[in-house]
Amino acid sequence: MDIPAALDEQRRLGDDWADWLDRLPRLCDDLLDEWRLTPTGDPMGGRASIVIPVGGVDGVAVLKIGFDGLPETSQEHLALQHWAGDGAATMFRADPRRRALLLERLNEQDLTQEWDLQACEIVAGLYARLHRQAPPRLRTLTGFLRPWLDALERDAADVPMPPRLVAHALARGRAFVDDPASDGVMIHGDLHYGNVLAADREPWLAIAPKAMSGDPHYEIAPLLWTRWEEMSGYLRESVQRRFYTTVEAAGFDDERARDWVIVRTVLNAHRTVVDAERMRRPLTDADRTWTTTCISVAKAVQR
CATH class of the missing domain: 3.90.1200.10 (Aminoglycoside phosphotransferase (APH), C-terminal lobe)
Known part of the structure; x- marks a missing residue:
């Protein structure tokens, strides 16, 4: 899995970011395999996560993997679970240890x-x-x-x-x-x-x-x-x-x-x-x- 350039630039923020970015391609591949997901588009990089359009048993979705060094994002899965799609994207699956979420695919318009x-x-x-x-x-x-x-x-x-x-x-x-x-x-x-x-x-x-x-x-x-x-x-x-x-x-x-x-x-x-x-x-x-x-x-x- 290729890491988007904008996300890879976060290496400048320190060794913890560089370590996570080094591990990220393998982490993406492992989750795609374990969750039986097929990429259906190019990965997108935010400032602290990678988002990959995928298809799987839940239909079209996105796999999101976040940087594991930010305490304020560590409970994203709890919020999405609690909201259950009411006002927020639906979460199909989560692995909090790896900051991985399988989410409803929304449109690009914001x-x-x-x-x-x-x-x-x-x-x-x-x-x-x-x-x-x-x-x-x-x-x-x-x-x-x-x-x-x-x-x-x-x-x-x-x-x-x-x-x-x-x-x-x-x-x-x-x-x-x-x-x-x-x-x-x-x-x-x-x-x-x-x-x-x-x-x-x-x-x-x-x-x-x-x-x-x-x-x-x-x-x-x-x-x-x-x-x-x-x-x-x-x-x-x-x-x-x-x-x-x-x-x-x-x-x-x-x-x-x-x-x-x-x-x-x-x-x-x-x-x-x-x-x-x-x-x-x-x-x-x-x-x-x-x-x-x-x-x-x-x-x-x-x-």
């Missing part, structure tokens, strides 16, 4: 071509179906958040964001950790325009959850930092339109949603610094552009 405000309303409609009581085995949002905040506090002086935003994120993040409402609801975790695909059985279905037991208000941020190039010239207004459209359609509390956006964007900027340090390299132009995006989103949602 929400990136839809008017962004209409797309936000579609995503908010999916929230209503995906957000349900979390199963006990699902890892909690606050369990992830606590060490993220500890690391942010240690490195606060080195995060390339205004100190007041870092302080705000730390204060509100700590408050969220102590708030029982921050856990308990099953959330997708990464529901942006590219993770909603058109389907034959329904107009739109979610894919690729980074599932957690958490707070529904955590969900909005990816809708604000993706499709970024469309907001040139009207940045603050465009971010605010997306934010309020989603909050209203989902029935969310705008203050709580606003604080989660700020927490997430500051944590993103910190993670960029940590990744550069781990790879022993200076911040790149892409890193600085991403950090600027995070700052812009955080400032735009503030009153």
Whole structure:
């Protein structure tokens, strides 16, 4: 099995990625053989997984194998099992140890071509179906958040964001950790325009959850930092339109949603610094552009 070039480029992220990519061709071949699947198209590579169109006893499907070093994707199978195709792609089979999933094949069309405000309303409609009581085995949002905040506090002086935003994120993040409402609801975790695909059985279905037991208000941020190039010239207004459209359609509390956006964007900027340090390299132009995006989103949602 040939690995798509875009996925193979992730070797630059460290030895753990290189090791997984070295093992991936054999892993693909083994799963195709064990699950009696026949490839029916070229493999596609995302940033952290390979997706292979296949045919088998369940009909047309896709075999997805994810990078095994990301804790936030380790329970994708639990979420898909719990949703059972209601608002999300159906899962036919899973091997969690190998991060392998056999999934319903959806269409290639996603929400990136839809008017962004209409797309936000579609995503908010999916929230209503995906957000349900979390199963006990699902890892909690606050369990992830606590060490993220500890690391942010240690490195606060080195995060390339205004100190007041870092302080705000730390204060509100700590408050969220102590708030029982921050856990308990099953959330997708990464529901942006590219993770909603058109389907034959329904107009739109979610894919690729980074599932957690958490707070529904955590969900909005990816809708604000993706499709970024469309907001040139009207940045603050465009971010605010997306934010309020989603909050209203989902029935969310705008203050709580606003604080989660700020927490997430500051944590993103910190993670960029940590990744550069781990790879022993200076911040790149892409890193600085991403950090600027995070700052812009955080400032735009503030009153």
